Amino acid sequence: MTTLAQRRGFLGNLRKYRYLYLMLLPALALLFIFNYVPMYGVIIAFQDYKFMKGILASRWIGLDNFIVLFHKDSFLNALRNTFMISGLRMLFGFPAPILFALLLNEVRMGRFKKTVQTISYMPYFVSWVVISGMMIEVFSLQRGIVNTAIQAFGGKPIYFMNDPGWFIVILIGSGIWQGLGWGSIIYLGAIAGINPELYESAGIDGATRLQKARFITLPGMYPMIVISFLLSLGGILNAGFDQIFNMYSPGVFNVSDIIDTYIYRAAFTGSGVSYGASDLSLATAVGLFKNVIGFGLLFGANAVAGRLTDYTFW
Amino acid sequence: MRLRRISLFDIFNYFLLTVFVITIIYPFWDMLIRSLSTPIDAMKLGFYILPRLKDLTFDSYAIVFTGGQIGWGYYNTTFRAVVGTVLMIIVTMAAAYPLSKKHLPYRRGITIYMVITMFFAGGMIPSYILINWMGLIDSRWALVLPTLAAVFNILLVRNYIMAVVDRSLEESAEIDGASDFTILVRIVTPLCKPAIATIGLWSIVGHWNAWFDAMLYINSQTKEVLQLMLRKIMIENAQGPMDRYRDMALSMTRKQYAPDSLKAAFLYLTILPILLVYPFLQKYFIKGIMLGAIKG
Numbered sequence: 001m002t003t004l005a006q007r008r009g010f011l012g013n014l015r016k017y018r019y020l021y022l023m024l025l026p027a028l029a030l031l032f033i034f035n036y037v038p039m040y041g042v043i044i045a046f047q048d049y050k051f052m053k054g055i056l057a058s059r060w061i062g063l064d065n066f067i068v069l070f071h072k073d074s075f076l077n078a079l080r081n082t083f084m085i086s087g088l089r090m091l092f093g094f095p096a097p098i099l100f101a102l103l104l105n106e107v108r109m110g111r112f113k114k115t116v117q118t119i120s121y122m123p124y125f126v127s128w129v130v131i132s133g134m135m136i137e138v139f140s141l142q143r144g145i146v147n148t149a150i151q152a153f154g155g156k157p158i159y160f161m162n163d164p165g166w167f168i169v170i171l172i173g174s175g176i177w178q179g180l181g182w183g184s185i186i187y188l189g190a191i192a193g194i195n196p197e198l199y200e201s202a203g204i205d206g207a208t209r210l211q212k213a214r215f216i217t218l219p220g221m222y223p224m225i226v227i228s229f230l231l232s233l234g235g236i237l238n239a240g241f242d243q244i245f246n247m248y249s250p251g252v253f254n255v256s257d258i259i260d261t262y263i264y265r266a267a268f269t270g271s272g273v274s275y276g277a278s279d280l281s282l283a284t285a286v287g288l289f290k291n292v293i294g295f296g297l298l299f300g301a302n303a304v305a306g307r308l309t310d311y312t313f314w
Numbered sequence: 315m316r317l318r319r320i321s322l323f324d325i326f327n328y329f330l331l332t333v334f335v336i337t338i339i340y341p342f343w344d345m346l347i348r349s350l351s352t353p354i355d356a357m358k359l360g361f362y363i364l365p366r367l368k369d370l371t372f373d374s375y376a377i378v379f380t381g382g383q384i385g386w387g388y389y390n391t392t393f394r395a396v397v398g399t400v401l402m403i404i405v406t407m408a409a410a411y412p413l414s415k416k417h418l419p420y421r422r423g424i425t426i427y428m429v430i431t432m433f434f435a436g437g438m439i440p441s442y443i444l445i446n447w448m449g450l451i452d453s454r455w456a457l458v459l460p461t462l463a464a465v466f467n468i469l470l471v472r473n474y475i476m477a478v479v480d481r482s483l484e485e486s487a488e489i490d491g492a493s494d495f496t497i498l499v500r501i502v503t504p505l506c507k508p509a510i511a512t513i514g515l516w517s518i519v520g521h522w523n524a525w526f527d528a529m530l531y532i533n534s535q536t537k538e539v540l541q542l543m544l545r546k547i548m549i550e551n552a553q554g555p556m557d558r559y560r561d562m563a564l565s566m567t568r569k570q571y572a573p574d575s576l577k578a579a580f581l582y583l584t585i586l587p588i589l590l591v592y593p594f595l596q597k598y599f600i601k602g603i604m605l606g607a608i609k610g
Binding site for chain 2: 005008013017019020021023024026027028030031033034035036037038039040041042044051055100103104106107112115116118119120121122123125126127129130132133134135136137138143145177180181185186189209241242245246263264267280283284287288291295298
């Protein structure tokens with residue numbers, strides 16, 4: 001059986017729906033230029049690309065860039081840091097908005113709840129340039145409030161932003177701080193969708209607030225929790241470029257250099273990657289590696305999501 | 315209404331949430347007080363809980379306004395936010411409407427063509443090479459053009475049209491001889507106002523806060539965006555702009571000057587527009603996440 005559209009043929013369809021296709025044209029053309037053309041440009045990962053020569057005249061070197069990469073300590077270190085920072089974010093940052101939503105749900109004063117929510121969104125609406133700038137001030141050695149307080153209690157000031165251990169604490173902590181309020185919205189949405197009769201009948205049965213939270217609210221959030229967990233698992237290679245790039249300094253590269261910051265420095269400064277020379281091909285190879293592995297992770301996570309819940313990402 | 319007993323848990327809960335709110339407000343408050351302090355106060359150590367009211371001064375703001383290029387920053391940031399958002403909405407509406415028609419041939423193929431770009435990207439360097447090849451380095455358009463076709467927004471609006479716009483309305487317009495363009499502009503677009511508000515506001519905030527693309531593509535000082543100017547003085551500690559502010563400060567006040575106050579004033583001039591509007595518009599932003607959660 002053929003459909004009407006098939007019988008009309010390609011050109012026939014184009015003519016019949018020409019205005020609709022014309023409307024689609026700007027979006028399709030923009031995507032072609034700014035998304036598909038760079039995908040073609042990825043081939044420089046397999047070249048010894050020279051900016052002056054261009055893509056067509058640069059020498060092909062096959063997988064050499066990738067082989068070089070996996071022999072570089074600096075790259076392996078960035079890879080390790082990416083997993084470590086993402087892992088810490090999941091361990092501490094993932095439960096935080098869930099807990100926040102549960103606590104907010106217990107607040108009965110509407111005004112208080114609304115105010116807390118609105119204020120909690122504040123850090124989400126400013127850029128990481130702004131937040132990092134504020135963090136640098138708050139934790140600064142001489143003027144920051146934290147070190148002022150430490151000294152007031154007779155302690156020694158701590159160089160928070162330049163001490164590798166403390167830097168990671170601040171990185172993870174400010175990440176949670178920034179995303180907590182906004183991240184709780186989907187959970188509050190899930191809570192709002194819970195049938196109120198469940199609470200009523202539980203109340204008649206004499207359930208305590210803790211029991212209601214444990215056996216009604218939390219299970220009601222379960223699909224959302226699974227989805228967000230798998231989504232962050234799929235994005236594990238994104239360890240937070242904007243935040244780290246605005247916070248780190250050479251003193252803490254060792255613990256905070258991630259794949260994305262590595263790509264930037266490989267391409268534009270070369271510092272900490274090679275000996276002062278930038279390498280566009282190498283940087284592109286890192287980007288390609290990240291994209292392929294990242295896609296695999298996301299795809300796998302989506303398959304798991306489909307098995308565990310009724311939802312998938314797409 | 316029955317009065318509820320206030321339990322220990324309630325006290326703990328309110329306390330915890332209040333502490334959390336304070337940790338959010340404090341850094342913003344600290345910056346605000348710093349920006350309004352006299353140089354002598356700003357260099358003192360300590361907590362800025364309450365400023366000494368009689369000592370508040372807008373000098374730092376005056377210096378930042380006159381001494382630097384923040385005017386260009388506002389212009390460039392506003393340019394990308396306004397032009398980028400208006401054009402993005404036009405491209406989005408024009409693409410979402412045809413895709414909302416189930417009978418449109420090749421609709422599925424076109425959707426897949428779009429969705430692929432959400433998962434695969436050429437990345438930083440191929441994009442840079444492209445922008446360079448197009449001659450867009452150091453052009454404001456380099457910050458606008460790549461953002462116009464936003465697939466997520468297109469799918470969001472497409473779903474919205476399919477859920478909200480009544481087919482019979484379109485059909486009766488067609489019978490009256492209205493063209494597809496007329497239906498899109500006169501009938502579909504007005505019904506999509508809530509969805510347009512959502513994607514439009516997201517786009518404005520996104521442009522306002524964007525800095526990385528400008529760092530890659532823009533060289534001229536007169537084309538720099540606000541965020542990058544702020545990054546230079548707060549994070550890179552660039553000497554150029556700070557020296558300019560110092561000279562301006564010394565010529566204006568003929569006294570000491572506190573770099574911290576100037577940085578804080580610059581920070582506030584960058585975030586103030588957003589901080590003032592987001593509490594009133596948050597429902598539109600939240601609607602974006604909820605609409606996004608509906609699959610297409």
